[in-house]
Amino acid sequence: MRKLMPTIAVMALSVPALLGLSGIAQAQDKFKLGMAVGGNTCCEWMKAQGDVARALAEKAGWDYVELSNNNDPAIALKNAQIFVQEGVDAVIQFNGQPSANAAISAVLGAAKIPVVTYDIADPGMYFVGIDNLAAGIAGGEQLGLIMKEKWDCNPDLVISSEGAGAGIVNEWRTGGMRTGVKNICPGIPDEKYISFEGSGDAAVALPAARDLLAANPNAVKMAVVGINDGGMLGLINAAEQLGRADEVIGWGQDGAFITGDNVNPHLAGSVFYFLEGYAVYAIRDVIGPIAEGKDVPLKADPGDPASKVQPCPVSAEQAKAVPDMPERVVALLAAPAGTTEYDLFCPNK
Amino acid sequence: MTLDRAIDAMPAATPLRLRLEGWGTPITLLVVWLLLIAATGLYRPDFFAHQTVLAIAFTMSITGVLAIGQGIIGISGGFIDLSQPACLILSGLVAVRLSEAGLPLAVVFAGAIIVGMAWGALNAAIVVAAKLNPVIVTLATNFIGLAALYLVFQLEQVPNDSEIYHMGRARFLGLPVIWWPMLVLIVIVGYLVHYTRFGRRMTAVGGNRFAAKARGISLKTTRFATFMAAGGFVGFAAVLFASAAGPFNPSSAITLQLSVIAAVILAGISLAGGRGSFWMLLLSVGFLSTIPTSLVFFGLSSDNQSIFQGTLLMIAVAIDGYRARRGSP
């Protein structure tokens, strides 16, 4: 019964496709890839994901259609419907609003279009991405090691900069980091773990972080974890404003602000995901074989993914060897097919 | 306003001080603020600490300067300037570029203020030339401005160790460096609005623009002046914003609007124009900046803060509306 409605929908949608449009008929000879980028303004890699996918599709001689999910579930669903109408042969999506995933799966599944989803799993979609939980734990453990060395595992606070809007990814990354810290420093009492909502955006996190620090006026040795580099920078900047940044140590996620000349000295490290280069994995392991007509088994679970992206934890020192995102993209596209950014740039593989 | 109402309403050029009822609002606001501080302090005595003062003062700085701009638009009858986010980010971008070029802080400020004023002039030009209501004009320019900014950049931040970076973190006499300009500006603007001819003209236009026009005040000039002034203040606030915000994107300023509008309303600057005291902004911005900090001391999450602040705004405008209704003959 679940299939009936989407089938009717697809039948209705396919009527115009048969209305003798020569353009579409020609396009169906070439493999057509559709990509829905996340559209959240927080992060530069969202747009870059599309750019890389476009370049790789062009290299492979495919047609390419890109839409933006605009971080809105209704628009993500609309984009899925447009992909069906445009007759794409495969879809890659980054959907930051997974509440719509069930409906998107239904629409694309009924049209028999395989879908690759980045980082946020759905039972009907090929999972390409990082095990965010494992990445979180890895980062947390690195931070734990520093805390052990500097403070003998005795901080005043372990602060989490949450990004609740990211839903489960926030639980994995931020929660995972806390787990990683606990793995190395199990003796830290629970009341030393506090959180604030930073929305993963440094400017938005700043006032909230200030208030949190004011409410804990005696804390000096502070370890910071968070959903991404930006959210943590909010806390580090707040600590600087309140004059308490001397013993703040943060370990980030996604590596957005640990490259280049403008790195904050309190960011001890981060975990590179090289998110902008995910298309390499998707195309190498899923889309490419599908385009060649091979049958690729559906692997939707982050623990057993269709393509596993390796996280790359780096200290700030090691990160100096890693170029900025725009340069990484250029190098990636110049490299031979199938080379991942992890291969090219991770200093400690 | 209908012609009837316009004639009915008082021309409101008298400074707040001369009206007997004028003392009610500042005292109420002060009392509520003190109650909040006392309640928080009772719950957690370590609320009374220098760190708390710093945190609140930092929050006040940017909201305060933005509120001056919004208040100028409000008191002069322009109702609301919905394009402050676009102006703030645009000026902030300019500030970042200037500081990346290594130019001195004074130049950074000047550049941001000029860009802010240019934005204000753009809004004023559309309002005056097309004779459109500023609310809709600024709504449209905000749409367009933010969209254009999204196309231009994604993330920007001032360079570490630049002058502006240090300014955002430095202190003067125990309070943040960026707090003092806000105080000075509010005091100056309050004086200018109430005690100078230009200020009284601006308020007159807000209160009853037909009477103002009849008295020979040029509405066009006033519009340009007010919008450019307001834009200049937003440009100034942009430098304060960029100094400590870290990497920001075009969406980073949208949430500020609510606090700014609430501050203007609570200060008694009627959105309908013609009435209000800028010195009260110190009280209202201070009060509104204390609320989130207090809520954190009470242990409430940021979702609860939204609920609290939204409800507070509703109550504040309800009281404001009730007062306005009662106040008119």
Place this chain on the structure above:
Amino acid sequence: MSDTPMTDTAASRAAQPFVLPHHPIRDALTGSVASIAFTFIVVIAVGLIWIGPKFVSFGNVSIVGTFLIVPLIVGAFAGFALLAGVVDLSIGSIVGISAAIFAYFISHQWGVLPAAGITLGVCLVIGGLNALAIVRFGADPIAATLGMLTALRGITWVLCGNQRMIPAFDIDYFTLINRQVLGLPLFFLVAILLTLIAAVIVARTRLGRHLQAVGGDDRAAARAGISVQGVRTAALLLSAVGGGLGGIIYVGQLGSAAGATGLGLEFQVYAALMIGGYSILRGGVGNPIGGALGLLAVAGVSNILDLKAISPYYVNIIVGLLLLAAVLLDRFRGGDAYE
């Protein structure tokens, strides 16, 4: 602001339509609907030329139509409030909280109708609170509903919990909402029908006349014996119910409610309504058909840019320009000059 309509001169007051009875067809040929109809036709033409016959195919129209179901319904109800001179900015948050409440009950195995009943009941309470502040106390509608918007969004975040979403998939309901009839989404046709009904209500019924009277000149309306407070309260209640229906339908379309459901919807709806001839600053002007055409025109532009893979930020730029053009046209047609 709440009881001071913005008409400035006697001349423009004469152009206020509240005295003349409306005739939907005559309205359609003159006035604001003509402008937006023209804009809409231009959008269709541009789409046809630039994209081809695919633009107006059933499939493409279905996609746009599916996306527009909630904005059209919310817009039709919000239009009633605009006619009465009150702008309710909280509609996006009402959609969000309604979706959350409805999804909550659905996920606990309640039936669709009881869940919808409770949701709409809550919406009436919300509308009532808005009315209390705006009508009873005289609060400025823009600021008051801005406060309500923030508070409701906070409550929605709390309701949706850590995951920021409430999954709520009821197969029968999902099938109903997404059913197609004659090649188009059923509820899109329902939304269109609702718009037509709204147009008839505005033109032909006493409620419609009262809404326009109160929005156009509340003093004259009071003199004529119309309860201004009652009409404005009804307008706010209607607006809230519209938001409730929107949230309920979103849950059907997406199979869940998210903390972000309805975020920013008020801007999309009001910009389109204003492009379609309504005003958020003065009541008494606007036609539901114009409002719907405004939404369709903006969605058409967005669709063109989607199909041409142009950055969606250009849509906002175009919407902003259209907005300015629409209010400018409205002014030329005898609307209020600002000064």
